[in-house]
Amino acid sequence: MNKNKTKKTILDIKNLKKTFGNNVILENINFNLLEGESLAIIGASGSGKSVLLKNIIGLLDPDSGSIKINSTEMVNLPRRDKENILLQLGITFQHGALFDSLRIWENIIFKVQNQQKISKVNGRKLALSIIERLSLKPEILDLFPSEISGGMQKRVAIARAICGNPKILLFDEPTSGLDPVTGSVIDKLITSAVNTIGATAITITHDMASVSRIADKVILIDNKTVAWSGTPKEMMTSNNLRIKEFIKTINPKLFA
């Protein structure tokens, strides 16, 4: 993907710290992301990856540090201003988090419909145009999330995230629980979605094959902080013991 270093910084995180009670989850987190870059965040379960994501999208407030999105400081920003910034984000949650009571097309256009009232006909048209890009069948538009498979739910979640062409896309374990073939399809969809709308992407994943397919940049969260950062290629050849061990734990074949 894009590696132009002259592009502007979309996300800048400095000295971020997050605790729950006396339990320190993240500390001294520093990294930035340029426009159009695709970042993969890896780390063991419970290492704080999702907590980091929730801090970025404003669902959690950090104890200290700075999170800048498009040069706007998000920490302690008034709620209304924060909401306006967050509208530029498209997020898919680990289990899809589709709204059970809404049909697929209503799920996809949810954000757009909240921002600008659109008719049912236009809403369906918009949803249809998006699911066609994601190789989903139009027949699913009127179904409820419980009536489609897990893989389809993940794709619909991606459709919901990219609807409205957000500037930043965040994916929380988009391929978890899927077979390798469907996982690969999801990766292609993410890459294509990011390229089509020119968004900057952050993906949390355990899937190293996925990392090599979708990321320009990788960071490893370990021992509460960013333990390593680099490109996927550098990661594969890294002599850093921690990252080597981490990758071996996930997929030893990559180092065979």
Add this chain to the structure above:
Amino acid sequence: MKIIINIVGSIGHKSLKFIAHIGNFFLFCLSAISWIFRPPWYFKKIIFQVVDIGYFSLPVVGLTTFFSGMVLALQTYNGFTEFNSESTVARVVLTSITRELGPVLTGLMVAGRIGAKMAAEIATMRVTEQIDALSTLGTRPMQYLIAPKIIASVLCLPFLVFIGNTIGILGGYTIAIFKLDFNPNLYLYATIDNLQWIDLVQGSVKAATFGLIISMVSCYFGFYASKGAEGVGYATTASVVVSSVMILTSTYIITALFFG
């Protein structure tokens, strides 16, 4: 000695947790109420809730109050015949139903049916990250999810109680006329003659209060649910138990305020 310290420590820990829960609940209530008055209002969701709470609760409320009215008439008659006071059956049925039984039974039935549903729905949304998703899609969960439920509950309960009262009185009438051989005209006259505005007003105040309690408590337990399926189960049970206890507590307070 160590056991005593552990017991005291455990009691202290539980007490602090309980106090924190109460504080958190009141903050939640204040926030939820403030969102009721702020646009945009999701009228579609409010209407959906009104139909669910008001219309679909009618059978269970009707059945409960009808049989309660019947039991009340029968028991009152059996008790009062010993003092030759059968003529007061209509008055006792009317007063008991409008002041206490109608509102309380309706409140408890709605707590069981709607409160449990609200808590389970919101808790499931919480544990499946749907509430987080709402926040990231330009919607405020308090405004979109909670406010319509509170508005609909407060609006519907008085109507449900009114209908429940009417059906309860009808239950008493049915027994009085068809089993106890009362004169229909005299029974009806006694009922209407003893009907007091203050009873209806008090019943409506109770109903609206119960609506507020049921929706607030259920939404609170649902909103702060955790630990997956177990958390959903806990939220559902806790919402029904706490709502029921609060209904029975508040009915005394309101009665004392009106008639104390």
